Amino acid sequence: MNLNAEWITGFVDGEGCFHVGISRHEGMTAGVQVLPEFTVVQHERDAQLLHAIKAYFGCGVVRKNHGDRMAYRVRERKQLNERIVPFFEEHPLHSKKRVDFEKFRDVLRLMEQDVHLTEAGVERIRRIAEQMNRGAPR
Amino acid sequence: MNLNAEWITGFVDGEGCFHVGISRHEGMTAGVQVLPEFTVVQHERDAQLLHAIKAYFGCGVVRKNHGDRMAYRVRERKQLNERIVPFFEEHPLHSKKRVDFEKFRDVLRLMEQDVHLTEAGVERIRRIAEQMNRGAPR
Numbered sequence: 502m503n504l505n506a507e508w509i510t511g512f513v514d515g516e517g518c519f520h521v522g523i524s525r526h527e528g529m530t531a532g533v534q535v536l537p538e539f540t541v542v543q544h545e546r547d548a549q550l551l552h553a554i555k556a557y558f559g560c561g562v563v564r565k566n567h568g569d570r571m572a573y574r575v576r577e578r579k580q581l582n583e584r585i586v587p588f589f590e591e592h593p594l595h596s597k598k599r600v601d602f603e604k605f606r607d608v609l610r611l612m613e614q615d616v617h618l619t620e621a622g623v624e625r626i627r628r629i630a631e632q633m634n635r636g637a638p639r
Numbered sequence: 640m641n642l643n644a645e646w647i648t649g650f651v652d653g654e655g656c657f658h659v660g661i662s663r664h665e666g667m668t669a670g671v672q673v674l675p676e677f678t679v680v681q682h683e684r685d686a687q688l689l690h691a692i693k694a695y696f697g698c699g700v701v702r703k704n705h706g707d708r709m710a711y712r713v714r715e716r717k718q719l720n721e722r723i724v725p726f727f728e729e730h731p732l733h734s735k736k737r738v739d740f741e742k743f744r745d746v747l748r749l750m751e752q753d754v755h756l757t758e759a760g761v762e763r764i765r766r767i768a769e770q771m772n773r774g775a776p777r
């Protein structure tokens with residue numbers, strides 16, 4: 502299945518999610534781990550779509566999610582910075598999810614400057630993350 | 640907002656629904672009404688997307704749905720036959736929703752032959768409609 506860039510943008514406008522997780526992690530500097538991830542969740546009957554999206558981006562994994570759902574997920578910062586972010590800069594989302602994407606990109610840029618390795622930096626990232634995904638329930 | 644055809648296909652693969660309603664209606668021949676409809680439901684914060692889709696197709700309505708949801712809806716057979724069906728023939732869906740679309744088109748073609756105006760015809764359409772939207776809950 503060959504996907505078109507605009508198709509992917511439309512599908513992600515509907516089904517995608519840009520998320521920044523922040524969790525306690527004793528091993529990390531500042532005591533927390535900041536985990537940005539891009540996901541697309543789908544009923545297992547359409548798992549082939551997730552594999553096609555993975556093939557398009559050339560990164561990420563397809564795994565079982567809750568129940569009969571599958572998820573395409575990208576967590577590696579290098580891949581997020583080099584593949585996912587440039588794609589959505591070139592092919593902008595049309596929905597309000599675009600605002601989430603922009604905050605997601607802001608967090609990744611701060612992480613490139615190691616901002617997440619200080620307590621003040623984590624707070625700054627937390628304030629951005631709290632403003633994300635505040636619309637429709639997912 | 641100018642939408643691209645491939646974007647619409649991707650968005651409908653995620654958020655669209657092809658449905659054939661069959662309900663009792665004493666005024667109709669065969670005692671039932673067959674009501675095919677194409678809908679795209681979205682959180683009200685993205686109502687502007689539904690209006691952009693309506694503008695693209697040049698038909699349909701945008702209305703409040705349940706709670707904080709809005710829906711773009713096309714019910715007029717002429718518009719379904721002349722605008723919606725040809726669009727998705729030219730820009731095929733990639734998800735399993737494509738199978739629903741094909742059954743939806745089958746029902747519209749049967750209706751063009753007035754098949755829905757006989758009891759046997761309604762049963763034939765009911766069997767097709769029962770096979771639609773059997774995947775993920777909506």
